[in-house]
Amino acid sequence: MSGERTVLTIDTATETVVTGVVRLTASGEASTLAERTVHDHRRHAEILTTLIREVLDEAGLAGADLNAVVVGAGPGPFTGLRVGLATAAAYGDALGIPVHGVCSLDAIAVVAADRTALVVTDARRREVYWARYRDGQRTAGSDVAPPATLADALADQPVDAVVGPPAFTEPIAAGRAEEIGATHPTPAALASVAFDAISAGVAPPPLEPLYLRRPDAVELKDQRRKSLLPVTDGA
Structure with a gap:
Protein backbone atom coordinates (compact mmCIF):
# COMPACT_ATOMS: atom_id res chain seq x y z
CA MET A 1 0.00 0.00 0.00
CA SER A 2 1.28 3.48 -0.89
CA GLY A 3 2.93 5.31 2.00
CA GLU A 4 3.77 2.21 4.01
CA ARG A 5 7.33 1.58 5.19
CA THR A 6 8.88 -1.69 6.27
CA VAL A 7 11.52 -1.15 8.93
CA LEU A 8 14.16 -3.31 10.56
CA THR A 9 14.59 -2.32 14.22
CA ILE A 10 17.55 -3.03 16.50
CA ASP A 11 18.35 -2.12 20.09
CA THR A 12 21.31 -3.24 22.21
CA ALA A 13 21.28 -0.41 24.76
CA THR A 14 20.03 -2.60 27.62
CA GLU A 15 20.73 -6.13 28.76
CA THR A 16 18.03 -7.29 26.33
CA VAL A 17 18.89 -7.63 22.65
CA VAL A 18 15.87 -6.45 20.65
CA THR A 19 15.24 -6.80 16.94
CA GLY A 20 12.14 -6.89 14.79
CA VAL A 21 10.46 -6.06 11.52
CA VAL A 22 7.78 -3.37 11.72
CA ARG A 23 5.29 -2.06 9.15
CA LEU A 24 4.58 1.67 9.43
CA THR A 25 1.47 3.07 7.78
CA ALA A 26 1.32 6.54 6.24
CA SER A 27 -0.39 7.78 9.41
CA GLY A 28 2.31 6.36 11.70
CA GLU A 29 0.57 3.24 13.00
CA ALA A 30 3.13 0.51 13.73
CA SER A 31 2.46 -3.21 13.42
CA THR A 32 5.13 -5.75 14.32
CA LEU A 33 5.55 -8.48 11.71
CA ALA A 34 8.18 -10.40 13.71
CA GLU A 35 10.36 -9.79 16.74
CA ARG A 36 13.00 -11.36 18.95
CA THR A 37 14.08 -10.31 22.43
CA VAL A 38 16.91 -12.12 24.19
CA HIS A 39 18.01 -11.18 27.69
CA ASP A 40 21.76 -11.75 27.42
CA HIS A 41 23.98 -8.65 27.44
CA ARG A 42 27.16 -10.72 27.18
CA ARG A 43 26.33 -12.14 23.74
CA HIS A 44 25.12 -9.12 21.77
CA ALA A 45 27.67 -9.64 18.99
CA GLU A 46 27.12 -13.40 18.80
CA ILE A 47 23.35 -13.44 18.46
CA LEU A 48 22.27 -10.19 16.80
CA THR A 49 22.88 -11.22 13.18
CA THR A 50 21.10 -14.52 13.78
CA LEU A 51 18.10 -12.76 15.32
CA ILE A 52 17.86 -10.40 12.35
CA ARG A 53 17.84 -13.31 9.94
CA GLU A 54 15.14 -15.01 12.02
CA VAL A 55 12.79 -12.01 12.05
CA LEU A 56 13.19 -11.45 8.31
CA ASP A 57 12.44 -15.13 7.65
CA GLU A 58 9.41 -15.08 9.96
CA ALA A 59 8.08 -11.95 8.27
CA GLY A 60 8.60 -13.58 4.87
CA LEU A 61 10.84 -10.74 3.75
CA ALA A 62 14.28 -10.22 2.28
CA GLY A 63 16.63 -7.33 2.87
CA ALA A 64 15.52 -5.78 -0.41
CA ASP A 65 12.00 -5.41 1.03
CA LEU A 66 13.18 -3.04 3.79
CA ASN A 67 12.82 0.73 3.50
CA ALA A 68 14.86 1.75 6.56
CA VAL A 69 16.73 0.58 9.64
CA VAL A 70 16.03 2.06 13.08
CA VAL A 71 18.54 1.49 15.86
CA GLY A 72 18.53 2.47 19.52
CA ALA A 73 21.50 4.79 20.10
CA GLY A 74 21.42 4.54 23.86
CA PRO A 75 22.22 5.64 26.42
CA GLY A 76 23.86 2.35 27.21
CA PRO A 77 27.15 0.52 27.76
CA PHE A 78 29.95 1.07 25.27
CA THR A 79 30.23 -2.50 23.99
CA GLY A 80 26.50 -3.14 23.58
CA LEU A 81 25.86 0.12 21.73
CA ARG A 82 28.83 -0.42 19.46
CA VAL A 83 27.49 -3.80 18.36
CA GLY A 84 24.00 -2.52 17.61
CA LEU A 85 25.08 0.63 15.80
CA ALA A 86 27.76 -1.12 13.74
CA THR A 87 25.31 -3.83 12.71
CA ALA A 88 22.62 -1.32 11.76
CA ALA A 89 25.11 0.74 9.77
CA ALA A 90 26.34 -2.35 7.93
CA TYR A 91 22.80 -3.40 6.95
CA GLY A 92 21.92 0.09 5.79
CA ASP A 93 25.07 0.38 3.73
CA ALA A 94 24.66 -3.06 2.15
CA LEU A 95 21.01 -2.45 1.26
CA GLY A 96 21.35 1.21 0.34
CA ILE A 97 18.67 2.33 2.82
CA PRO A 98 18.72 5.01 5.54
CA VAL A 99 19.65 4.16 9.13
CA HIS A 100 17.93 6.24 11.82
CA GLY A 101 19.33 6.40 15.34
CA VAL A 102 16.87 7.11 18.15
CA CYS A 103 17.22 7.54 21.90
CA SER A 104 16.39 4.16 23.44
CA LEU A 105 14.76 5.87 26.43
CA GLY A 181 8.09 -2.46 34.47
CA ALA A 182 9.25 -1.85 30.90
CA THR A 183 12.94 -2.77 30.78
CA HIS A 184 13.67 -2.37 27.06
CA PRO A 185 12.12 -0.79 23.95
CA THR A 186 9.85 -2.79 21.65
CA PRO A 187 10.39 -2.94 17.88
CA ALA A 188 7.12 -1.07 17.29
CA ALA A 189 8.13 1.69 19.71
CA LEU A 190 11.53 2.12 18.07
CA ALA A 191 9.89 2.47 14.65
CA SER A 192 7.25 4.86 16.00
CA VAL A 193 9.86 7.20 17.48
CA ALA A 194 11.59 7.38 14.10
CA PHE A 195 8.36 7.80 12.10
CA ASP A 196 8.65 11.53 11.45
CA ALA A 197 12.24 11.20 10.26
CA ILE A 198 11.42 8.20 8.08
CA SER A 199 8.36 9.81 6.49
CA ALA A 200 10.29 13.02 5.79
CA GLY A 201 12.42 11.05 3.35
CA VAL A 202 15.60 13.02 4.02
CA ALA A 203 18.99 11.49 4.71
CA PRO A 204 19.45 10.97 8.46
CA PRO A 205 22.48 12.42 10.26
CA PRO A 206 25.41 10.13 11.09
CA LEU A 207 24.79 7.69 13.94
CA GLU A 208 25.88 9.11 17.29
CA PRO A 209 25.99 6.74 20.29
CA LEU A 210 24.81 8.10 23.63
CA TYR A 211 27.47 6.74 25.96
CA LEU A 212 27.14 9.54 28.58
CA ARG A 213 30.39 8.41 30.16
CA ARG A 214 33.67 6.84 29.16
CA PRO A 215 33.90 3.04 28.72
CA ASP A 216 35.05 1.00 31.69
CA ALA A 217 38.17 -0.20 29.85
CA VAL A 218 39.39 3.38 29.39
CA GLU A 219 38.84 4.26 33.04
CA LEU A 220 40.64 1.14 34.23
CA LYS A 221 43.52 1.95 31.89
CA ASP A 222 43.69 5.48 33.29
CA GLN A 223 43.68 4.15 36.85
CA ARG A 224 46.50 1.75 36.00
CA ARG A 225 48.52 4.58 34.43
CA LYS A 226 48.06 6.71 37.55
CA SER A 227 49.26 3.84 39.74
CA LEU A 228 52.50 3.70 37.73
CA LEU A 229 53.30 7.39 38.06
CA PRO A 230 56.13 8.18 40.49
CA VAL A 231 55.14 9.65 43.81
CA THR A 232 56.64 13.11 44.26
CA ASP A 233 56.68 15.57 47.10
CA GLY A 234 55.15 18.95 46.49
CA ALA A 235 52.70 21.48 47.70
Whole structure:
Protein backbone atom coordinates (compact mmCIF):
# COMPACT_ATOMS: atom_id res chain seq x y z
CA MET A 1 0.00 0.00 0.00
CA SER A 2 1.28 3.48 -0.89
CA GLY A 3 2.93 5.31 2.00
CA GLU A 4 3.77 2.21 4.01
CA ARG A 5 7.33 1.58 5.19
CA THR A 6 8.88 -1.69 6.27
CA VAL A 7 11.52 -1.15 8.93
CA LEU A 8 14.16 -3.31 10.56
CA THR A 9 14.59 -2.32 14.22
CA ILE A 10 17.55 -3.03 16.50
CA ASP A 11 18.35 -2.12 20.09
CA THR A 12 21.31 -3.24 22.21
CA ALA A 13 21.28 -0.41 24.76
CA THR A 14 20.03 -2.60 27.62
CA GLU A 15 20.73 -6.13 28.76
CA THR A 16 18.03 -7.29 26.33
CA VAL A 17 18.89 -7.63 22.65
CA VAL A 18 15.87 -6.45 20.65
CA THR A 19 15.24 -6.80 16.94
CA GLY A 20 12.14 -6.89 14.79
CA VAL A 21 10.46 -6.06 11.52
CA VAL A 22 7.78 -3.37 11.72
CA ARG A 23 5.29 -2.06 9.15
CA LEU A 24 4.58 1.67 9.43
CA THR A 25 1.47 3.07 7.78
CA ALA A 26 1.32 6.54 6.24
CA SER A 27 -0.39 7.78 9.41
CA GLY A 28 2.31 6.36 11.70
CA GLU A 29 0.57 3.24 13.00
CA ALA A 30 3.13 0.51 13.73
CA SER A 31 2.46 -3.21 13.42
CA THR A 32 5.13 -5.75 14.32
CA LEU A 33 5.55 -8.48 11.71
CA ALA A 34 8.18 -10.40 13.71
CA GLU A 35 10.36 -9.79 16.74
CA ARG A 36 13.00 -11.36 18.95
CA THR A 37 14.08 -10.31 22.43
CA VAL A 38 16.91 -12.12 24.19
CA HIS A 39 18.01 -11.18 27.69
CA ASP A 40 21.76 -11.75 27.42
CA HIS A 41 23.98 -8.65 27.44
CA ARG A 42 27.16 -10.72 27.18
CA ARG A 43 26.33 -12.14 23.74
CA HIS A 44 25.12 -9.12 21.77
CA ALA A 45 27.67 -9.64 18.99
CA GLU A 46 27.12 -13.40 18.80
CA ILE A 47 23.35 -13.44 18.46
CA LEU A 48 22.27 -10.19 16.80
CA THR A 49 22.88 -11.22 13.18
CA THR A 50 21.10 -14.52 13.78
CA LEU A 51 18.10 -12.76 15.32
CA ILE A 52 17.86 -10.40 12.35
CA ARG A 53 17.84 -13.31 9.94
CA GLU A 54 15.14 -15.01 12.02
CA VAL A 55 12.79 -12.01 12.05
CA LEU A 56 13.19 -11.45 8.31
CA ASP A 57 12.44 -15.13 7.65
CA GLU A 58 9.41 -15.08 9.96
CA ALA A 59 8.08 -11.95 8.27
CA GLY A 60 8.60 -13.58 4.87
CA LEU A 61 10.84 -10.74 3.75
CA ALA A 62 14.28 -10.22 2.28
CA GLY A 63 16.63 -7.33 2.87
CA ALA A 64 15.52 -5.78 -0.41
CA ASP A 65 12.00 -5.41 1.03
CA LEU A 66 13.18 -3.04 3.79
CA ASN A 67 12.82 0.73 3.50
CA ALA A 68 14.86 1.75 6.56
CA VAL A 69 16.73 0.58 9.64
CA VAL A 70 16.03 2.06 13.08
CA VAL A 71 18.54 1.49 15.86
CA GLY A 72 18.53 2.47 19.52
CA ALA A 73 21.50 4.79 20.10
CA GLY A 74 21.42 4.54 23.86
CA PRO A 75 22.22 5.64 26.42
CA GLY A 76 23.86 2.35 27.21
CA PRO A 77 27.15 0.52 27.76
CA PHE A 78 29.95 1.07 25.27
CA THR A 79 30.23 -2.50 23.99
CA GLY A 80 26.50 -3.14 23.58
CA LEU A 81 25.86 0.12 21.73
CA ARG A 82 28.83 -0.42 19.46
CA VAL A 83 27.49 -3.80 18.36
CA GLY A 84 24.00 -2.52 17.61
CA LEU A 85 25.08 0.63 15.80
CA ALA A 86 27.76 -1.12 13.74
CA THR A 87 25.31 -3.83 12.71
CA ALA A 88 22.62 -1.32 11.76
CA ALA A 89 25.11 0.74 9.77
CA ALA A 90 26.34 -2.35 7.93
CA TYR A 91 22.80 -3.40 6.95
CA GLY A 92 21.92 0.09 5.79
CA ASP A 93 25.07 0.38 3.73
CA ALA A 94 24.66 -3.06 2.15
CA LEU A 95 21.01 -2.45 1.26
CA GLY A 96 21.35 1.21 0.34
CA ILE A 97 18.67 2.33 2.82
CA PRO A 98 18.72 5.01 5.54
CA VAL A 99 19.65 4.16 9.13
CA HIS A 100 17.93 6.24 11.82
CA GLY A 101 19.33 6.40 15.34
CA VAL A 102 16.87 7.11 18.15
CA CYS A 103 17.22 7.54 21.90
CA SER A 104 16.39 4.16 23.44
CA LEU A 105 14.76 5.87 26.43
CA ASP A 106 12.39 7.69 24.04
CA ALA A 107 11.23 4.32 22.73
CA ILE A 108 10.72 2.90 26.22
CA ALA A 109 8.71 6.01 27.13
CA VAL A 110 6.08 5.10 24.51
CA VAL A 111 4.35 2.92 27.16
CA ALA A 112 3.56 6.10 29.11
CA ALA A 113 3.06 8.45 26.18
CA ASP A 114 0.00 10.17 27.68
CA ARG A 115 1.58 10.85 31.06
CA THR A 116 4.37 12.66 32.84
CA ALA A 117 6.98 9.94 33.23
CA LEU A 118 10.51 9.24 34.33
CA VAL A 119 12.24 6.46 32.35
CA VAL A 120 15.28 4.67 33.77
CA THR A 121 17.56 1.84 32.65
CA ASP A 122 20.45 0.10 34.37
CA ALA A 123 23.70 2.04 33.94
CA ARG A 124 25.60 -0.26 36.33
CA ARG A 125 27.93 1.13 39.00
CA ARG A 126 24.78 1.69 41.11
CA GLU A 127 23.51 4.30 38.66
CA VAL A 128 20.73 4.58 36.09
CA TYR A 129 20.33 6.29 32.75
CA TRP A 130 17.27 8.52 32.87
CA ALA A 131 15.06 10.95 31.01
CA ARG A 132 11.81 12.74 31.89
CA TYR A 133 8.81 12.96 29.54
CA ARG A 134 5.53 14.83 29.26
CA ASP A 135 2.93 13.49 26.83
CA GLY A 136 5.58 11.49 24.99
CA GLN A 137 8.02 14.39 24.58
CA ARG A 138 11.36 14.39 26.36
CA THR A 139 11.67 17.37 28.72
CA ALA A 140 14.92 16.51 30.54
CA GLY A 141 17.82 14.11 30.00
CA SER A 142 19.12 11.82 28.88
CA ASP A 143 21.65 11.63 31.68
CA VAL A 144 23.10 9.30 34.29
CA ALA A 145 22.66 9.51 38.08
CA PRO A 146 22.27 7.40 41.24
CA PRO A 147 18.67 6.27 41.88
CA ALA A 148 18.63 8.16 45.18
CA THR A 149 19.25 11.43 43.37
CA LEU A 150 16.24 10.84 41.14
CA ALA A 151 14.09 9.84 44.09
CA ASP A 152 14.90 13.16 45.76
CA ALA A 153 14.08 15.03 42.55
CA LEU A 154 10.56 13.58 42.49
CA ALA A 155 9.72 15.64 45.56
CA ASP A 156 10.24 18.87 43.61
CA GLN A 157 9.22 17.69 40.15
CA PRO A 158 6.64 14.93 40.59
CA VAL A 159 5.83 12.49 37.83
CA ASP A 160 2.88 10.19 37.26
CA ALA A 161 4.89 7.08 36.45
CA VAL A 162 8.41 5.68 36.75
CA VAL A 163 9.24 3.32 33.89
CA GLY A 164 12.07 0.79 34.00
CA PRO A 165 13.43 -2.29 35.76
CA PRO A 166 11.52 -2.97 39.02
CA ALA A 167 14.76 -2.98 41.02
CA PHE A 168 15.06 0.74 40.23
CA THR A 169 11.46 1.88 39.81
CA GLU A 170 10.43 0.75 43.31
CA PRO A 171 12.91 2.84 45.31
CA ILE A 172 12.57 5.83 42.97
CA ALA A 173 8.76 5.83 42.88
CA ALA A 174 8.52 5.05 46.61
CA GLY A 175 4.73 5.05 46.49
CA ARG A 176 4.60 8.55 44.97
CA ALA A 177 4.23 7.41 41.36
CA GLU A 178 3.02 4.36 39.47
CA GLU A 179 5.66 1.81 38.53
CA ILE A 180 5.71 0.47 34.96
CA GLY A 181 8.09 -2.46 34.47
CA ALA A 182 9.25 -1.85 30.90
CA THR A 183 12.94 -2.77 30.78
CA HIS A 184 13.67 -2.37 27.06
CA PRO A 185 12.12 -0.79 23.95
CA THR A 186 9.85 -2.79 21.65
CA PRO A 187 10.39 -2.94 17.88
CA ALA A 188 7.12 -1.07 17.29
CA ALA A 189 8.13 1.69 19.71
CA LEU A 190 11.53 2.12 18.07
CA ALA A 191 9.89 2.47 14.65
CA SER A 192 7.25 4.86 16.00
CA VAL A 193 9.86 7.20 17.48
CA ALA A 194 11.59 7.38 14.10
CA PHE A 195 8.36 7.80 12.10
CA ASP A 196 8.65 11.53 11.45
CA ALA A 197 12.24 11.20 10.26
CA ILE A 198 11.42 8.20 8.08
CA SER A 199 8.36 9.81 6.49
CA ALA A 200 10.29 13.02 5.79
CA GLY A 201 12.42 11.05 3.35
CA VAL A 202 15.60 13.02 4.02
CA ALA A 203 18.99 11.49 4.71
CA PRO A 204 19.45 10.97 8.46
CA PRO A 205 22.48 12.42 10.26
CA PRO A 206 25.41 10.13 11.09
CA LEU A 207 24.79 7.69 13.94
CA GLU A 208 25.88 9.11 17.29
CA PRO A 209 25.99 6.74 20.29
CA LEU A 210 24.81 8.10 23.63
CA TYR A 211 27.47 6.74 25.96
CA LEU A 212 27.14 9.54 28.58
CA ARG A 213 30.39 8.41 30.16
CA ARG A 214 33.67 6.84 29.16
CA PRO A 215 33.90 3.04 28.72
CA ASP A 216 35.05 1.00 31.69
CA ALA A 217 38.17 -0.20 29.85
CA VAL A 218 39.39 3.38 29.39
CA GLU A 219 38.84 4.26 33.04
CA LEU A 220 40.64 1.14 34.23
CA LYS A 221 43.52 1.95 31.89
CA ASP A 222 43.69 5.48 33.29
CA GLN A 223 43.68 4.15 36.85
CA ARG A 224 46.50 1.75 36.00
CA ARG A 225 48.52 4.58 34.43
CA LYS A 226 48.06 6.71 37.55
CA SER A 227 49.26 3.84 39.74
CA LEU A 228 52.50 3.70 37.73
CA LEU A 229 53.30 7.39 38.06
CA PRO A 230 56.13 8.18 40.49
CA VAL A 231 55.14 9.65 43.81
CA THR A 232 56.64 13.11 44.26
CA ASP A 233 56.68 15.57 47.10
CA GLY A 234 55.15 18.95 46.49
CA ALA A 235 52.70 21.48 47.70
